[in-house]
Amino acid sequence: xxxxxxxxxxxxxxxxxxxxxxxxxxxxxxxxxxxxxxxxxxxxxxxxxxxxxxxxxxxxxxxxxxxxxxxxxxxxxxxxxxxxxxxxxxxxxxxxxxxxxxxxxxxxxxxxxxxxxxxxxxxxxxxxxxxxxxxxxxxxxxxxxxxxxxxxxxxxxxxxxxxxxxxxxxxxxxxxxxxxxxxxxxxxxxxxxxxxxxxxxxxxxxxxxxxxxxxxxxxxxxxxxxxxxxxxxxxxxxxxxxxxxxxxxxxxxxxxxxxxxxxxxxxxxxxxxxxxxxxxxxxxxxxxxxxxxxxxxxxxxxxxxxxxxxxxxxxxxxxxxxxxxxxxxxxxxxxxxxxxxxxxxxxxxxxxxxxxxxxxxxxxxxxxxxxxxxxxxxxxxxxxxxxxxxxxxxxxxxxxxxxxxxxxxxxxxxxxxxxxxxxxxxxxxxxxxxxxxxxxxxxxxxxxxxxxxxxxxxxxxxxxxxxxxxxxxxxxxxxxxxxxxxxxxxxxxxxxxxxxxxxxxxxxxxxxxxxxxxxxxxxxxxxxxxxxxxxxxxxxxxxxxxxxxxxxxxxxxxxxxxxxxxxxxxxxxxxxxxxxxxxxxxxxxxxxxxxxxxxxxxxxxxxxxxxxxxxxxxxxxxxxxxxxxxxxxxxxxxxxxxxxxxxxxxxxxxxxxxxxxxxxxxxxxxxxxxxxxxxxxxxxxxxxxxxxxxxxxxxxxxxxxxxxxxxxxxxxxxxxxxxxxxxxxxxxxxxxxxxxxxxxxxxxxxxxxxxxxxxxxxxx
Amino acid sequence: xxxxxxxxxxxxxxxxxxxxxxxxxxxxxxxxxxxxxxxxxxxxxxxxxxxxxxxxxxxxxxxxxxxxxxxxxxxxxxxxxxxxxxxxxxxxxxxxxxxxxxxxxxxxxxxxxxxxxxxxxxxxxxxxxxxxxxxxxxxxxxxxxxxxxxxxxxxxxx
Numbered sequence: 001x002x003x004x005x006x007x008x009x010x011x012x013x014x015x016x017x018x019x020x021x022x023x024x025x026x027x028x029x030x031x032x033x034x035x036x037x038x039x040x041x042x043x044x045x046x047x048x049x050x051x052x053x054x055x056x057x058x059x060x061x062x063x064x065x066x067x068x069x070x071x072x073x074x075x076x077x078x079x080x081x082x083x084x085x086x087x088x089x090x091x092x093x094x095x096x097x098x099x100x101x102x103x104x105x106x107x108x109x110x111x112x113x114x115x116x117x118x119x120x121x122x123x124x125x126x127x128x129x130x131x132x133x134x135x136x137x138x139x140x141x142x143x144x145x146x147x148x149x150x151x152x153x154x155x156x157x158x159x160x161x162x163x164x165x166x167x168x169x170x171x172x173x174x175x176x177x178x179x180x181x182x183x184x185x186x187x188x189x190x191x192x193x194x195x196x197x198x199x200x201x202x203x204x205x206x207x208x209x210x211x212x213x214x215x216x217x218x219x220x221x222x223x224x225x226x227x228x229x230x231x232x233x234x235x236x237x238x239x240x241x242x243x244x245x246x247x248x249x250x251x252x253x254x255x256x257x258x259x260x261x262x263x264x265x266x267x268x269x270x271x272x273x274x275x276x277x278x279x280x281x282x283x284x285x286x287x288x289x290x291x292x293x294x295x296x297x298x299x300x301x302x303x304x305x306x307x308x309x310x311x312x313x314x315x316x317x318x319x320x321x322x323x324x325x326x327x328x329x330x331x332x333x334x335x336x337x338x339x340x341x342x343x344x345x346x347x348x349x350x351x352x353x354x355x356x357x358x359x360x361x362x363x364x365x366x367x368x369x370x371x372x373x374x375x376x377x378x379x380x381x382x383x384x385x386x387x388x389x390x391x392x393x394x395x396x397x398x399x400x401x402x403x404x405x406x407x408x409x410x411x412x413x414x415x416x417x418x419x420x421x422x423x424x425x426x427x428x429x430x431x432x433x434x435x436x437x438x439x440x441x442x443x444x445x446x447x448x449x450x451x452x453x454x455x456x457x458x459x460x461x462x463x464x465x466x467x468x469x470x471x472x473x474x475x476x477x478x479x480x481x482x483x484x485x486x487x488x489x490x491x492x493x494x495x496x497x498x499x500x501x502x503x504x505x506x507x508x509x510x511x512x513x514x515x516x517x518x519x520x521x522x523x524x525x526x527x528x529x530x531x532x533x534x535x536x537x538x539x540x541x542x543x544x545x546x547x548x549x550x551x552x553x554x555x556x557x558x559x560x561x562x563x564x565x566x567x568x569x570x571x572x573x574x575x576x577x578x579x580x581x582x583x584x585x586x587x588x589x590x591x592x593x594x595x596x597x598x599x600x601x602x603x604x605x606x607x608x609x610x611x612x613x614x615x616x617x618x619x620x621x622x623x624x625x626x627x628x629x630x631x632x633x634x635x636x637x638x639x640x641x642x643x644x645x646x647x648x649x650x651x652x653x654x655x656x657x658x659x660x661x662x663x664x665x666x667x668x669x670x671x672x673x674x675x676x677x678x679x680x681x682x683x684x685x686x687x688x689x690x691x692x693x694x695x696x697x698x699x700x701x702x703x704x705x706x707x708x709x710x711x712x713x714x715x716x717x718x719x720x721x722x723x724x725x726x727x728x729x730x731x732x733x734x735x736x737x738x739x740x741x742x743x744x745x746x747x748x749x750x751x752x753x754x755x756x757x758x759x760x761x762x763x764x
Numbered sequence: 765x766x767x768x769x770x771x772x773x774x775x776x777x778x779x780x781x782x783x784x785x786x787x788x789x790x791x792x793x794x795x796x797x798x799x800x801x802x803x804x805x806x807x808x809x810x811x812x813x814x815x816x817x818x819x820x821x822x823x824x825x826x827x828x829x830x831x832x833x834x835x836x837x838x839x840x841x842x843x844x845x846x847x848x849x850x851x852x853x854x855x856x857x858x859x860x861x862x863x864x865x866x867x868x869x870x871x872x873x874x875x876x877x878x879x880x881x882x883x884x885x886x887x888x889x890x891x892x893x894x895x896x897x898x899x900x901x902x903x904x905x906x907x908x909x910x911x912x913x914x915x916x917x918x919x920x921x922x
Contacts, residue, residue: 023855024847026863027870029798029838036797207802207810207898208864256800256864257898290803500862500899650858650904657901658861684807684896692889692902 014712017650034211046286049108051100054134054677064124073280075109086239092331102330111276134365138327141362149363156336163354182356185319189310197383198744202300208256214273215283220247228262229537236267251528258499260371294682298370305383319354329368342376347415348384374723385728425642425705433618433640458732460725465611466717470601478536482554484587488574502651515559541717548711554589616642619725623733630749642703644716663726772840782828798838809895812868838867859908861899
């Protein structure tokens with residue numbers, strides 16, 4: 001029985017579920033993840049000594065004199081040329097030097113060939129820290145109960161104003177004319193609703209923990225590992241080691257999931273491994289165990305949204321005021337960008353005449369929060385969707401009717417003043433998901449109580465900006481190289497990594513169709529800063545839409561040259577290619593992204609085209625709530641999702657289902673618990689991600705509203721969108737089942753019981 | 765101590781302290797890195813292997829208990845050029861994304877299909893409940909196993 005034979009792939013390949021190109025290596029165990037890489041000569045293991053204190057002055061480091069340190073390499077802050085993790089703001093040291101600002105902050109690095117001895121060495125280091133009062137609560141940070149960062153604990157602010165609230169640009173203002181104006185606009189409305197909504201931390205929980213192998217040789221510094229964005233690590237090395245760009249070589253190993261968790265964090269573990277390698281003169285392998293990974297690496301930002309809105313009696317939404325706070329953690333990392341995306345999605349997928357959104361990120365003495373699929377949007381979409389459910393309740397209408405009435409359509413204007421010209425599919429997604437789930441009949445029937453369970457259904461409507469915000473792509477200047485290879489093959493060189501989402505396969509499909517060749521005639525180089533141009537990071541739902549379009553153009557360009565050669569001198573595509581190469585030497589198309597010319601964006605006023613286009617979706621969740629324990633089980637999940645064009649439908653559905661399940665976990669079972677700045681559940685045993693038994697059957701409907709500038713006939717971003725709608729859809733279903741309107745995540749039995757008792761007290 | 769065992773059908777010997785984890789023995793001296801470590805405490809199932817035909821977490825089994833026993837890892841299921849139906853279906857049906865849970869997932873599925881040739885969906889989900897996946901939402905994995913069972917039954921009928 002031979003099942004390994006290659007599958008015949010039709011042409012064109014776009015729209016066909018081409019089997020994953022890296023599949024065979026992954027199902028046979030041959031794919032080499034970082035910890036599978038062969039041991040290098042003289043290799044050492046690396047470990048990190050971390051602060052047990054949330055905030056304090058670092059007085060000293062004591063090495064147990066009774067311990068034999070002779071074969072242990074020790075690195076401290078003083079060993080580092082420039083002790084800064086290069087990212088947006090230079091506030092985070094690579095190793096704490098004078099102060100610690102969160103529990104688990106790295107202070108000392110150790111390396112040793114003997115792993116067991118290394119673990120003992122970590123315990124033989126004592127940190128002398130004089131504690132200072134920590135701040136763990138974001139509202140207390142905003143109230144400045146202690147100043148823990150900068151002058152006022154504030155990491156970033158934004159203000160969006162539209163309509164009558166657009167009276168004065170007042171960056172940084174807490175109150176002002178626009179606040180007065182939006183209050184007046186809301187007060188003039190028929191129906192006013194106010195609510196407060198909270199979204200919690202979430203751990204990415206990629207199944208492969210973070211890891212890097214680093215070494216130095218005559219070419220400079222090398223690091224290879226589980227990395228989403230090799231050029232982030234490259235930039236961090238340039239700064240810390242004062243090295244020229246061509247002396248740094250960062251290469252991706254096969255990566256076992258990222259979800260944002262391996263966007264910026266790998267710079268830190270790679271710097272740590274490279275520092276130990278530099279000092280010891282030996283290669284250093286640093287692989288976190290699960291506990292250290294959960295404790296030390298970034299999480300999703302917690303977020304509080306206070307929303308007041310006004311609408312007409314007929315449900316037409318009019319005015320919206322949002323005040324939101326995000327918890328950035330101890331250092332800024334990517335918080336300004338996360339806050340930006342959260343702010344830009346806070347008004348939801350709806351038309352509003354007058355808008356004021358004021359957002360603030362503050363520091364706390366908790367590990368820095370960072371990138372996680374959705375990047376701030378799931379938190380604010382949670383809030384606005386729950387809020388619209390409350391508005392609908394006050395109007396005595398079903399939430400889906402209110403949402404259908406107000407969802408943005410072609411020609412409508414968003415809260416930043418962006419006119420949605422095309423590729424607008426919110427209404428279509430809503431209609432399809434509602435139909436497939438039989439939502440209206442189930443809502444009309446009311447909750448179905450059978451025995452000790454109550455079944456309810458709920459929906460969320462949402463959109464997610466694809467690509468970098470505003471002018472981001474203009475600054476990034478993402479590049480891709482495509483080589484013309486012997487025999488008429490193409491070779492793609494890009495820094496866009498495949499971390500499971502299928503980049504390798506989808507890029508081959510795009511290039512193959514653009515050049516009119518077979519998918520298996522296209523190669524994909526291992527992403528490395530030495531051999532690949534900087535395509536920009538693998539983030540922001542931009543890989544297929546933005547980088548894929550560069551791949552498409554480069555492949556078209558090369559193919560046009562070959563076809564011209566065929567036209568002029570005959571022969572096959574392969575023969576003409578060989579003649580061209582023989583005549584001209586190596587032929588490469590190196591192209592840079594050209595953002596759509598219609599995009600205008602003002603970073604100071606936060607007005608204009610926030611994103612080149614949006615993906616749209618409607619999720620419907622059906623839940624069962626145990627009436628004795630209030631345990632929530634998601635039993636069915638429908639998603640109608642607009643992807644522009646599904647390049648590879650199986651992979652596309654895989655993104656939607658996988659993202660939806662992460663949303664379900666965030667909603668019902670995942671919760672980081674804290675005590676004095678320590679995480680009390682840093683294990684898979686007590687941080688509960690869904691298993692195959694917890695996952696509902698997904699019914700995924702692909703909607704295709706093409707984006708004219710997208711590759712393959714209009715593809716848009718899909719990576720993050722599926723993370724946005726699950727939580728509010730489930731909360732709406734819980735409300736339908738048991739009548740409790742939850743404003744805070746997660747929807748654990750304890751919280752639902754407390755909310756039910758509170759609402760019963762209020763009504764009594 | 766000297767330990768003799770059967771690994772993917774072939775006799776193997778190694779010299780190891782008895783409390784070394786089977787996972788470390790496989791990935792180290794036995795040279796098979798297809799078995800992955802995701803948590804080291806028996807939660808994620810990434811290190812699932814067959815021990816005398818039963819799926820176990822290799823991070824919880826001391827090598828000393830493997831004397832005289834048969835172990836099957838992902839490398840024993842099929843090769844790049846000769847994939848097993850289960851492996852083929854994980855590729856074609858989208859059962860593997862990042863791939864880190866895939867070896868353990870395949871082993872649990874293999875154990876199921878050896879026992880139950882025609883499993884329904886709840887049976888498949890139950891059999892895979894000890895293997896965490898963060899990428900797929902499980903649906904394509906369940907689909908892969910169901911499709912592989914079909915292929916195997918068709919093959920057996922022929």
